[in-house]
Amino acid sequence: MQRICLFLMLPLLLASCATAPPSNVENACRIFREKPDWFDASLTVEQKYGLPIQVQLAIMRQESSFRHNAAPPRDSFLGIPMWWRVSSAYGYAQVKDETWDWYKDRTGNWGADRDDYDDAVDFMGWYADVSQKTLGISKWDAYNQYLAYHEGHGGWQRKTYNSKGWLVSVARKVDANARMYGEQLRSCRHSLKSSPWWWPF
Template sequence: MKKSLLLLPLPFLLASCATTPPSNVENACRIFREKPDWFDASLDVERKYGLPIQVQLAIMRQESSFKHNAAPPRDTLLGIPMWWRVSSAYGYAQVKDGTWDWYKDKTGNWGADRDEYDDAVDFMGWYASVSQRTLGISKWDAYNQYLAYHEGHTGWQRKTFNSKGWLVQVARKVDANARMYGEQLRGCRDSLGSSSWWWPF
């Protein structure tokens, strides 16, 4: 009886570990050594869509800090917090309801969940592909990929970010983080199991 009681919480502990953000978000190698299944998912997306792993990580870090259930703050009415939120964005990639439905409709990935890492990075790869196809943004261009991600394709075309100095600064930070992660991955990809890494320069 005592053994069964001791084992009872184990599934809950395992589930908690699976969804806990990485202990060190500054280092891509440490992220993937702690979360090897994340590396497998990100590598799949890189091969499928051509979106570099470092760009995936940089955007996700900015959007959710790698929290599976990240959500915007609740709206307020006369200073009182309400039950609804300021946006329907949710999950690792902070995707809104309508955009997530668009992704599922176009890809047929109807079982996708925004709080699953593999689904979130697959969305990122798909969205970056649309950004490249419709706007001509390179998938290696973390700065403009992030601006199109945040403002939407129409917003990027209209350059709405030009009136948002704070957003331009955020995009620069995303770009810097992507470069940092890329340099780190140069030194550890082989140890993470990659055998087919490529660079365009």
């Protein structure tokens, strides 16, 4: 009976491990050794769109702390929490409903989910590609890529971030983390392995 229960619970335990944030978000090598399927997805995005893996990680860390179901706080009325949230942003990449619909429409990736790491990093690569083509922002420029990611392409063009000192500080933090992750990956990238065939089943 115990063996049957463990067998039935195994898929749930594996799914929980698959969606849990990395145990150490300060080290890119440890992130990918803990989650080899993430490395596969990020490498695919880097090859497909040219967005460096370290920039992907730095932006995702800032947006969701690598939580698959991250969401903004609930709105409140007269100090009473309401059932709706202050924004429709959701998932690893904290993408709003309308932006996610735009991505799916342009890429044809209609089955994409914001709480799926593969889809989230594919969105980030696609969005950075649009930023580079329309705004001329290098995909290696984590600072400006993040500002365009946060403010939208129109906001970046209007330089709306100049009136938001806190956002400029955050963008500098994203840039610093991207540089840190890049240095770490240089020492371990060659040894990172693809995810095993059974993951996450």
